[in-house]
Amino acid sequence: MQEYRISPRERLVLMAILEMYIATGEPVSSQAVARYFEHRDGLSPATIRNVMASLSEAALLDQPHTSAGRIPTARGFRYYVEQLQHSSRTATDVAMLDAGQRGRIAQSYSGVASPTQFLERTSHVLAQISNSVGMALARPGDEPVLEHIHFSRLAAGRILAVLVTREGAVQDRLLTTTQEWSAAELDAAGQYLNENFRGWRLDRIRGELDERLEQERIAYDRSLRALNELYGQGALNADAVLPAVYIDGMANLLAGGMDREHLREMLAILETRQRVIELLEAFVHARQREVRVVVGLDDAVPAMQDMVLIGAPIRIGSRAAGTVAVLAPTRIQYEEMMRTIGYIAQISEGMLDGSANG
Numbered sequence: 001m002q003e004y005r006i007s008p009r010e011r012l013v014l015m016a017i018l019e020m021y022i023a024t025g026e027p028v029s030s031q032a033v034a035r036y037f038e039h040r041d042g043l044s045p046a047t048i049r050n051v052m053a054s055l056s057e058a059a060l061l062d063q064p065h066t067s068a069g070r071i072p073t074a075r076g077f078r079y080y081v082e083q084l085q086h087s088s089r090t091a092t093d094v095a096m097l098d099a100g101q102r103g104r105i106a107q108s109y110s111g112v113a114s115p116t117q118f119l120e121r122t123s124h125v126l127a128q129i130s131n132s133v134g135m136a137l138a139r140p141g142d143e144p145v146l147e148h149i150h151f152s153r154l155a156a157g158r159i160l161a162v163l164v165t166r167e168g169a170v171q172d173r174l175l176t177t178t179q180e181w182s183a184a185e186l187d188a189a190g191q192y193l194n195e196n197f198r199g200w201r202l203d204r205i206r207g208e209l210d211e212r213l214e215q216e217r218i219a220y221d222r223s224l225r226a227l228n229e230l231y232g233q234g235a236l237n238a239d240a241v242l243p244a245v246y247i248d249g250m251a252n253l254l255a256g257g258m259d260r261e262h263l264r265e266m267l268a269i270l271e272t273r274q275r276v277i278e279l280l281e282a283f284v285h286a287r288q289r290e291v292r293v294v295v296g297l298d299d300a301v302p303a304m305q306d307m308v309l310i311g312a313p314i315r316i317g318s319r320a321a322g323t324v325a326v327l328a329p330t331r332i333q334y335e336e337m338m339r340t341i342g343y344i345a346q347i348s349e350g351m352l353d354g355s356a357n358g
Contacts, residue, residue: 006058009043011083013051014060018072018080022331027069074296077308077330081293084334094346097339105129105343115321116168120246122324122344127249129340132328133270135311137280138168138244139322144202149193151186151230159186161235166199168244175233181226189227193236202236209236243322245276265303270327275301284311284323291342295330306330312341314348321348 006014016036017028030049037043052070055061060076063069072080108125112118119136126134145166152160154174159181163171181189197205213228250270253263269275279301283294291312297304310332311325324344326337 006055006060006079009047010051010055012037012043013048014055014072014076014079015083017052017055017061017070018076021072022333025331027064027071029069032069072330074298074306074330077295081295081334084338085293094339094342097336097343101340102343105340106347109347116166116244118348119168119244119322119324122348123246123248125344126324126326126341127252130249130252130326130328130332130337132252132326132332133247133249135248135276135280135323135325135327136246137277137323137325138246139320144169146193146197146200146202146205146236148198149190149235151190151226151235153181153183153186156180159230159233161230163235165202165244168246170244173235173237175230175235177226177229177233179229181229185226186230189230192227206231206236243277245273245280247276262303262305266307269301269303279309280311280323280325283309284313284325288313291338291345293334293338308332310334310337310341312345314345324348 013033016033020028020032020036030045030052033048033052034043034045037048052061055076056063056070058075059073060079061070062073064071105125109118109121112121116138119138123134123136126136128134146163147166148164150162152162154160157177157180159175159177161171161173161175163173165171193205197208200208209227209231213231247270250267253266258266269279279297282300284292291310294309294311297307297309304327306329307327308330309325309327311323313323314321324341326332326341328337
């Protein structure tokens with residue numbers, strides 16, 4: 001991470017301003033900082049004003065109005081996060097999370113029996129704790145498992161295949177057929193796959209169908225002839241299956257004081273599954289182990305100005321199983337959220353191992 005070269009005195013003042021701004025959401029005046037350091041030698045009101053001016057020149061603070069106090073910039077928040085991560089191990093140590101909070105988090109997963117349920121529940125848990133947006137992304141396994149498939153006729157020679165995997169991923173695929181198939185024939189094809197292959201890996205289904213479709217009783221049964229062509233058009237190919245995304249807490253943005261246009265843009269992004277996948281995959285890497293904090297998302301997504309993403313990957317054994325994250329205003333309580341997400345990532349391996357082996 002980039003380190004900003006500021007003096008110890010500047011660091012003291014900057015950290016104080018950041019903590020006061022996170023607590024109140026209001027610009028911080030030099031008088032407020034002076035009261036904060038009332039009994040500390042060498043930090044007179046005049047000195048504090050000079051320090052705040054230097055921090056503003058370094059783009060760590062901003063002054064919304066001429067007569068107003070200062071607020072941290074994205075660069076200032078990044079410095080704050082760096083200090084939390086590097087200056088004190090206990091600041092982000094999962095073991096420092098309040099025992100009661102750990103118990104409540106663990107209890108919230110009662111009844112969870114699969115990775116999909118775990119991730120869906122996590123988005124809700126994080127939304128409640130952060131009072132912001134909780135997100136979870138499920139990475140497809142080595143080979144997806146069929147949960148359900150449905151075929152719909154869109155137009156002449158055009159069929160929509162909707163494939164749902166056991167992991168919760170959904171794939172919409174447009175197929176082009178050489179002959180017309182009725183709704184009944186498409187339903188029969190989907191019913192055959194769902195009844196015979198639900199719970200099978202897609203690669204195993206393809207291998208089994210290659211054998212069965214050679215058998216005369218299937219290949220020439222009019223009610224299942226559609227299956228032969230739909231399969232040949234790639235209805236069961238898994239190369240385009242996208243990760244499943246779970247989002248909760250979007251309503252929390254409504255109470256956050258965000259202006260109407262900014263809110264509209266944010267909601268539009270969060271409602272576009274592909275955009276959320278790109279956001280999480282761009283900033284939270286499966287190879288990492290630690291919690292990642294990204295301030296200044298507007299560099300990549302302009303609508304996310306003044307937002308922060310705090311996330312971590314989760315694993316089943318050595319396999320990356322997904323990502324859990326919070327999208328929140330930059331005023332969030334960083335230490336608590338970093339510890340919370342770290343704790344959820346920590347307990348996920350044991351919980352998901354148990355569900356995977358069950």
